Amino acid sequence: MSDVLDPAPETLAEIPREPTQDGPKVRLYLVDGSGYIFRAYHALPPLTRKSDGLPVGAVAGFCNMLWKLLVDMRKEADAPTHLAVVFDHSEKTFRNDLYDQYKAHRPPAPEDLVPQFPLVREATKAFGVPCLELPGYEADDLIAAYACKVRDGGGEVVIVSSDKDLMQLVGPNVSMLDTMKNVKIGPEQVLEKFGVPPEKVVDVQALCGDSVDNVPGAPGIGIKTAAQLIQEYGDLDTLLARAGEIKQPKRRETLIAFADQIRLSRELVKLDCDTPLPAPIDELAVEDPGPPLAEFLEKMEFRTLARRVAEGFGGAEARAPSPAPEMRAPPKPQHGPIDVEAYQCVRDIPTLEAWIARAREAGIVAFDTETDALSSASAALCGVSLAVAPGEACYIPVGHEHDGDGGLEFERKEDLAQIPCEEVIARLKPLLEDPSVLKVAQNAKYDLAVLLRHGIDVAPIDDTMLVSFALEGGLRKSHGMDELSKQWLEHEPISFKKVAGTGKTQKSFKHVDLAAATCYAAEDADVTLRLYEHLRPRLAAEGLLTVYETLERPMPKVLVEMELAGVKVDPEQLRLLSNDFSVRMAELEAEAHRLAGRPFNLGSPKQIGDILFKEMGLASGRTTATGAASTDASMLEDLAAQGHELPRVLLDWRQLSKLKGTYTDALVEAISPATGRVHTSFQLAAASTGRLASTDPNLQNIPIRTEEGRKIRRAFIAEPGNVLISADYSQIELRLLAHIGDIPQLKKAFQEGLDIHAMTASEMFGVPVEGMPAETRRRAKAINFGIVYGISAFGLANQLNIPREEAGAYIKTYFERFPGIRTYMDRQQRQVRAEGFVTTIFGRKVHIPAARGKSQAERSFADRAAINAPIQGAAADVMRRAMIRMPGALKAAGLKARMLLQVHDELVFEAPEAEADEVIRIACQVMEKAAEPVVSLSVPLVVEARAAANWDEAH
DNA sequence: TCGACGCGC
DNA sequence: TGGGATGCGCGTCGAT
Numbered sequence: 020m021s022d023v024l025d026p027a028p029e030t031l032a033e034i035p036r037e038p039t040q041d042g043p044k045v046r047l048y049l050v051d052g053s054g055y056i057f058r059a060y061h062a063l064p065p066l067t068r069k070s071d072g073l074p075v076g077a078v079a080g081f082c083n084m085l086w087k088l089l090v091d092m093r094k095e096a097d098a099p100t101h102l103a104v105v106f107d108h109s110e111k112t113f114r115n116d117l118y119d120q121y122k123a124h125r126p127p128a129p130e131d132l133v134p135q136f137p138l139v140r141e142a143t144k145a146f147g148v149p150c151l152e153l154p155g156y157e158a159d160d161l162i163a164a165y166a167c168k169v170r171d172g173g174g175e176v177v178i179v180s181s182d183k184d185l186m187q188l189v190g191p192n193v194s195m196l197d198t199m200k201n202v203k204i205g206p207e208q209v210l211e212k213f214g215v216p217p218e219k220v221v222d223v224q225a226l227c228g229d230s231v232d233n234v235p236g237a238p239g240i241g242i243k244t245a246a247q248l249i250q251e252y253g254d255l256d257t258l259l260a261r262a263g264e265i266k267q268p269k270r271r272e273t274l275i276a277f278a279d280q281i282r283l284s285r286e287l288v289k290l291d292c293d294t295p296l297p298a299p300i301d302e303l304a305v306e307d308p309g310p311p312l313a314e315f316l317e318k319m320e321f322r323t324l325a326r327r328v329a330e331g332f333g334g335a336e337a338r339a340p341s342p343a344p345e346m347r348a349p350p351k352p353q354h355g356p357i358d359v360e361a362y363q364c365v366r367d368i369p370t371l372e373a374w375i376a377r378a379r380e381a382g383i384v385a386f387d388t389e390t391d392a393l394s395s396a397s398a399a400l401c402g403v404s405l406a407v408a409p410g411e412a413c414y415i416p417v418g419h420e421h422d423g424d425g426g427l428e429f430e431r432k433e434d435l436a437q438i439p440c441e442e443v444i445a446r447l448k449p450l451l452e453d454p455s456v457l458k459v460a461q462n463a464k465y466d467l468a469v470l471l472r473h474g475i476d477v478a479p480i481d482d483t484m485l486v487s488f489a490l491e492g493g494l495r496k497s498h499g500m501d502e503l504s505k506q507w508l509e510h511e512p513i514s515f516k517k518v519a520g521t522g523k524t525q526k527s528f529k530h531v532d533l534a535a536a537t538c539y540a541a542e543d544a545d546v547t548l549r550l551y552e553h554l555r556p557r558l559a560a561e562g563l564l565t566v567y568e569t570l571e572r573p574m575p576k577v578l579v580e581m582e583l584a585g586v587k588v589d590p591e592q593l594r595l596l597s598n599d600f601s602v603r604m605a606e607l608e609a610e611a612h613r614l615a616g617r618p619f620n621l622g623s624p625k626q627i628g629d630i631l632f633k634e635m636g637l638a639s640g641r642t643t644a645t646g647a648a649s650t651d652a653s654m655l656e657d658l659a660a661q662g663h664e665l666p667r668v669l670l671d672w673r674q675l676s677k678l679k680g681t682y683t684d685a686l687v688e689a690i691s692p693a694t695g696r697v698h699t700s701f702q703l704a705a706a707s708t709g710r711l712a713s714t715d716p717n718l719q720n721i722p723i724r725t726e727e728g729r730k731i732r733r734a735f736i737a738e739p740g741n742v743l744i745s746a747d748y749s750q751i752e753l754r755l756l757a758h759i760g761d762i763p764q765l766k767k768a769f770q771e772g773l774d775i776h777a778m779t780a781s782e783m784f785g786v787p788v789e790g791m792p793a794e795t796r797r798r799a800k801a802i803n804f805g806i807v808y809g810i811s812a813f814g815l816a817n818q819l820n821i822p823r824e825e826a827g828a829y830i831k832t833y834f835e836r837f838p839g840i841r842t843y844m845d846r847q848q849r850q851v852r853a854e855g856f857v858t859t860i861f862g863r864k865v866h867i868p869a870a871r872g873k874s875q876a877e878r879s880f881a882d883r884a885a886i887n888a889p890i891q892g893a894a895a896d897v898m899r900r901a902m903i904r905m906p907g908a909l910k911a912a913g914l915k916a917r918m919l920l921q922v923h924d925e926l927v928f929e930a931p932e933a934e935a936d937e938v939i940r941i942a943c944q945v946m947e948k949a950a951e952p953v954v955s956l957s958v959p960l961v962v963e964a965r966a967a968a969n970w971d972e973a974h
Numbered sequence: 975t976c977g978a979c980g981c982g983c
Numbered sequence: 984t985g986g987g988a989t990g991c992g993c994g995t996c997g998a999t
Contacts, residue, residue, distance in 0.1 A: 623997055624978055643978065651979060677980060680995055706991055710983085717993045720982035728981080752983090752990095808989035818989080876987065887990035891983090895991095923983045923991085 045174030047303065048088065048099040048196075049165055052150070053107040053158045054182045055081060056139055058199060060132050062952035068320050074131035078138045079321055084198050085146050086324060088179065089308075099177070101169075101303040104143045105161045108152040112160075114287055121287060122232050138319075145315035147308040153297050159184055160294040166193050167292035169300060184224070184232075187290060189217040199952060202568060207559040214246025214562075222255035225285035234287045237277045239269070255285060355410050357510050357549075362404075362541035363413040364533050366437055368446070371415060375450050377407045384450070385459040385548035388466045389540050391418065391527045394715075395468035396583060396698045397691065400440065401529045402536065403447065406544035409552070414537040417443050422530040433532050444473050451477045459483065461500045461547045464575035464582075464703070471579060478576075483550045484704055485571040489563045490554065493707030493856070493866030493888075504546045507553050512546055513539045566862045569953075570709065570896055573903045577918075578701045578711075580906065585696030586718070586919045586927070590687050592734040597683040600675045607672040614665040621672050624650045630665075637663065653817070674727065682722065682731045689716045701921070707865050708888050709895035711921055719922045723974065735970035737929050744916070744935060745973040746942040746964035747925035750775060751894045752807050754958045759860060759889060760843035761957075764836070769958040776800040782836050783829070802833055806840060807890055809883030844886050851885035852878070859892040860954050861900075894924065897960070901949035902926070908945045914938055927970065935966035 059080030066076035085104075114121045128136075143150050151161050162185060166176045170192050178185055181197040186209045189195060195204035202208070209217045213224075226245035228236020240248075248270075252258035259281065262274040274281070308328070316325040365371050378384035385406040390398035399418055406412035417440040421432055451458060452475065460466045463482040470477055487498040495502065504512050518531050518539045528536065558564040612618045615634070619626045628648040632639040637658060639648040652673070658666040689697045697716065705712035713719040721735070722728025737743045753775060757765035768778040777788045780799035798819055805815050816826035834841045851857050851870040858864055865888040870881035902921060909916050916930030916938040926946070930938045943962040950956050967973040 620997075622995090625998070645977070647978085649978090673980080677995080681981070681993095685994080702992095705993090708991060710991060712992055714993065717982085720980090720993065722981060724981085747983095805989055808991095810989040811987085813988040815989080823988095875985095879987080883989065884991090891991060894983095925983085 045101055045169050045172065045300065046097060046099050046177070047101040047103070047165065047169045047174060047300070048177045048179055049162045050085070050088070050102070050104040050148075051158055051162060051178065051180030051182055051185065052081075052104040052139060052143065054180050055084065056132070056135065058181070058952060059084070060129070060135070061955070062199060065131065070320060074135060075138065075319055075321075077132060077135045078142055078319060079324075081139050082142050082146075082316070082319075082321060082324055084179075085143070085148065086328065088198060089146070089305075097175070097177075099305055101300060102305050103149045103151050103165070103298075103303045105158040105165075106140065106150060106152040107158045108154045108156065112155055112157055114157075117286055118235075118283055120233050120235075125231075125233075142315060142319075145308065145311045147306045147312070149298060149303055151297055153295065156294055159290050161297070163188055163290035163292055164294035164296055165300070168296065183212060184229075184288060184290070186212065187217055187220040187224075187288075200569070208564060211559045211562050211564045213242065215249050219249050219254065221285055221289050222249050222258075224288040225255055225281050228284055229288070232287070234284050235277075235280050236284050237273050237281050239273055244270070255281070357508070357542065357545060358410065359513065359538040359542050361410060362537050362545070364537040365413050365415040366533075368438060368442065370413075371438060371443065371446055374405055374407070374413055374415075375446060377411075378405060378450055379453070379456055381407045382455065383407075383457045383459065383548075385412075385544045385551060386451070386466065387460060387540060387543040387547060388469045389414075389528050389536070390469055391529045394698070395465045395579075395700075396472075396585070397693060398469065399529075400469060400473065402540060403443065404540040404544040406541070406548040409549050410545060412541040412545040412548075414533075414540040415443055415447075416533055416536060419529050419531070419533060419536065422526060435533070444475065448475045451475050454479060457481060459547055459551045461503075461543070461550070464578055464701075467575050468579045468583060471583070480575070481551065481555070481572065482575060483547055483554060485574070486551070486554045486558060486567060488704035489567040489571050489863075490557055490561060491866060492704070492709070492864065494868060498704045500543065500546060500550070503550050503554075508546065508549055510546070512542055515539070563862070563864065566864070569903075570861065570863060570899050571703065574703055574899060577902050577906060578703070581918050581920065582698050582700060584917050584919055584929070585691065585694055585698040586929070587695065587736050587738055588686055588690055588697050589734045589736050590690055593683045593687050593731070596730055596734070597679055597687070600679040600683065604672055604675045604679070607668055607675070611665060611668045611672065614668065621669065622676065627669060631658070635663075635665070674725070678722065678727060678731060685716055686731070686734070699920070706895075707867075708892040709859070709863050709865070709899065710891065710923055711895075713920075718920055721970070723971075729971050732971035732974070733969045736968060740932060741929050742932050742935050742966040742968060743919075743970050743973045744928040744930055744938055744942065744964060744966045745925055745970065746928070746939065746946060746962050747922075747974070748894070748898075748946065749961045749963055751897065751924050751960065752890050753803055754956070754960060755860075755893045755897075756807060756840075756843075756890050758957050759893065760839045762837050762839040762843075766958050772961075776803060779803055779833075783832050798829070802829055806833065807887060809844070809886035847885040847889065848882050851881055857885050857888050859889050859896050861893065861896040863892050863896055865889070865892050897949045898924065898926075898946075901946045904945050904949070905942070908941050909938070912937060912941050914941070925974070927973070930966075932966075939964040939966065 056077050060077040063076045063080045065074065066079055067073060068075050140150050152158070153161060159182070162178055166178065166188050169176050174192070176193045178188065178193070178195045179198055180195060181200070181204070185195060186204065189204065189206055189209050197204060206217055209220060213220050215223055223242065223245040224234070226237050226240050226248065227242045228234045248258055249255065252261060259274065259278050262271060262278070265271040265274065312328060313325065316328060363370070365374060387404045389401040389404070391401055392398040401418040402414055402416040404412060404414045416437045419435055419437060421435065450456060451470065458477055458480045460480060461483045463480050467477055467480070483503065484498045487503055491498070501512055504510050518535045519526050519528060531539070558567050608621055611621055615630045619630060621627070625647065627650045628639070631637050631650065632648050640654055640657065641649040643649050652670060655666040655670050659670065686697065691698055697718070699713045699718045700715050702712040702714060722731050735743065753765070754769055756762070757769055764778070764782060765775070768775050774788065776796050776799045777791055779802065780786065780791060780795045781788050783799060784795060786795060801818050802815065805818065812823055812827035812830055815830065816823040819826065847857055851867050855868060855871055856864045856866040867881045867884050867888065869877045870885065872878055872881065898921065902918065905918055905926070914930065914934050914937060916928050916934055918926055919929050920927040926942065928938055928942065943964055946962045947960045950960065965973050
């Protein structure tokens with residue numbers, strides 16, 4: 020153990036360090052002005068100048084971006100020394116001489132965008148930033164020329180754009196920055212996008228072409244095929260020269276026939292470093308904006324930004340963004356065996372400081388917290404483990420004690436001297452909050468919550484569980500550390516049972532002796548780091564980096580805040596309900612016994628089956644999966660409808676039993692004595708579609724459908740002076756189906772805000788919406804939902820209580836009226852059977868391994884899941900995007916409101932009464948725009964929100 | 975530990 | 984051919 024702190028091993032030496040510079044180095048930021056205007060225009064709501072209605076949305080977005088860039092970057096180690104905004108000069112460029120159809124299909128700029136072009140140039144000048152443009156060239160050419168020049172002169176370039184056409188320029192000392200999504204684009208992101216490194220992007224683009232710019236490429240070859248071909252043959256010239264060797268006949272012929280067109284396409288996409296520079300680099304040096312900026316903002320009536328500018332640089336807004344760890348060199352895989360005896364137990368401050376120094380040097384540290392209980396909201400810290408390289412890990416105990424009741428007097432007690440908890444926290448805090456040191460954890464949400472209660476706001480953080488989930492959601496049920504370790508490291512970690520015992524003899528972790536605790540805890544950190552090194556590189560390689568970064572990685576922090584906030588529940592109300600239910604259940608039980616002629620357990624489906632079908636001789640209908648007679652609600656309903664008394668009594672008893680057992684009793688138990696509120700736990704890696712799950716207690720299945728059930732919802736309340744606000748997406752899954760399946764009638768109905776179920780009914784049955792019978796609409800509604808779930812005629816017949824033939828006819832009519840649905844279903848089915856997974860419009864992969872299963876039944880289950888997953892998954896993605904943006908949006912508006920719960924298409928907030936209207940406004944706006952800017956939906960998302968004293972009335 | 979059941983979206 | 988026959992979860996209870 021003594022050699023643990025010896026000089027850094029090889030893996031540490033490979034982490035790149037900031038180079039030492041002798042003279043001032045040029046660091047040039049090039050903003051793609053033209054690209055930015057269009058994105059800002061489409062991403063932002065249309066904004067007009069109050070005084071005269073001049074459209075200024077894109078200008079406002081542009082100004083905010085430029086200001087943020089100037090302020091943020093100034094705090095950074097990599098602040099720009101030089102800065103310029105680059106514009107397209109004219110419609111015609113030298114590329115039109117090469118190919119007269121280049122960009123020929125571009126629609127003209129929207130009417131309300133045109134007047135904003137000159138304003139953006141004016142804005143740039145007001146900021147004191149040079150505008151670059153050159154007749155006959157595109158902005159991209161100028162960006163390329165400046166980037167090459169500065170890079171070759173030993174400087175560094177950051178291109179502020181997300182245009183894929185610029186990705187060919189990425190490389191050493193040239194990166195891209197997408198300020199709208201706040202992500203850096205380096206070689207890894209380019210690899211994810213194009214499947215090849217930046218220097219081969221041009222070859223891939225030449226093959227697949229670009230419909231937006233009207234670059235022809237090779238017909239029938241998309242980005243995946245192109246990347247595959249380039250990978251195989253090395254480069255485009257080799258590929259074209261050896262095209263005759265390609266096995267697939269179609270591809271071979273295409274490449275031979277279109278070789279010239281492909282070469283032309285390469286000329287069109289290739290950016291030329293030799294473009295003349297309209298201004299020398301010296302003239303691009305960064306300067307502070309002067310009085311013209313204030314004048315310009317005043318003229319535009321951008322009051323918020325004007326105020327910020329007046330407050331000057333270094334305003335409260337300015338905070339360094341966390342670094343993008345993906346810009347680091349990928350860690351070297353490590354296969355050394357895991358030796359739990361080699362870990363160090365840290366019990367003095369110099370040793371602790373030495374570990375902290377090593378973590379800083381490495382730039383990455385895996386960590387894990389040990390606590391004395393399971394609930395992160397209340398558990399006390401026992402210790403923290405760190406791993407700085409594979410096999411190099413330690414455990415820092417802070418809360419271990421002797422077991423109070425154990426041991427005889429003469430038993431020698433272990434020396435438990437530890438560094439005081441506050442001391443450890445104080446020293447770890449700067450490390451764990453250091454933006455330049457990446458922290459890695461398994462199920463980071465837990466550790467985040469524990470440390471947040473000790474005043475540490477851990478960041479930046481990566482989560483191996485979520486990396487695994489992004490890669491393999493649906494492939495495995497659990498993304499727990501033990502399973503991942505066994506599979507990827509071929510190592511079975513020490514089980515918690517082994518160190519703490521099990522059942523009655525299980526002890527709290529704080530009573531585990533330090534040697535055993537060190538082996539167990541440090542191993543977790545070690546395994547986490549090794550898993551990270553194994554799994555992380557796969558994200559980019561498999562095209563899932565963006566999914567992880569945008570849909571997974573930001574979530575733990577958001578959820579921790581919700582879980583710690585908790586929701587207030589009125590225990591008195593629940594106890595009253597519980598008593599009421601008890602009394603009525605006792606009455607129903609007596610009645611049931613009387614009707615059966617003997618006592619029996621009403622909670623036992625088996626006994627109910629015996630009584631109904633054997634003793635009373637009723638005709639048993641369906642059976643369960645195991646062959647037992649079904650006694651579920653629909654069965655009992657059928658029997659009750661036949662006039663039997665007992666089934667009705669059983670149904671009533673079951674309803675009360677369910678409400679009492681699952682809700683009223685359990686919820687009272689779940690109220691935290693410390694906060695008086697209920698703190699659920701949200702699971703991120705539970706549902707393969709990306710939905711969250713809620714446990715301990717589950718607050719996503721609180722009753723709503725029946726009056727008795729709603730009484731439980733009424734017990735969810737706000738603190739005095741506050742209200743609960745519920746905001747839910749209206750029909751989000753059907754809307755997404757309309758978009759994904761491209762169903763014109765559905766899209767039109769949503770765009771026009773029609774009653775979607777009535778429209779469906781009208782379309783199917785040929786009856787007008789006006790005066791439509793309720794039953795007709797109800798049937799259409801059931802079909803709409805059935806379609807989303809991949810229903811069959813049998814299922815629909817069951818649902819609607821109609822003959823199977825009739826249900827079959829409905830489905831047939833539906834497919835005839837909406838042919839897009841059939842196409843969509845077939846597409847998903849083929850996809851899942853070919854690849855074993857389907858994908859949401861946001862890129863999330865949902866694996867459905869049963870699609871390749873043996874039995875027909877297994878595969879048809881998979882088919883239905885494949886139909887549902889892209890819809891349910893896209894809805895889950897939209898909701899995650901909204902949740903990630905919500906805390907910032909509320910804070911920016913100066914509101915105290917907090918998000919408390921998520922129920923798949925609903926968010927619940929608590930806010931001071933006076934804030935209610937504003938919270939509703941912001942919540943709706945964030946939720947309705949959540950898909951943007953990455954996905955432009957062809958249907959609007961609509962959110963309905965209400966504030967009230969309890970959840971029932973708010974919903 | 976498993977199956978049946980029932981609550982939610 | 985014909986059986987099986989709506990997606991995703993979690994918690995409770997009884998039976999084993």
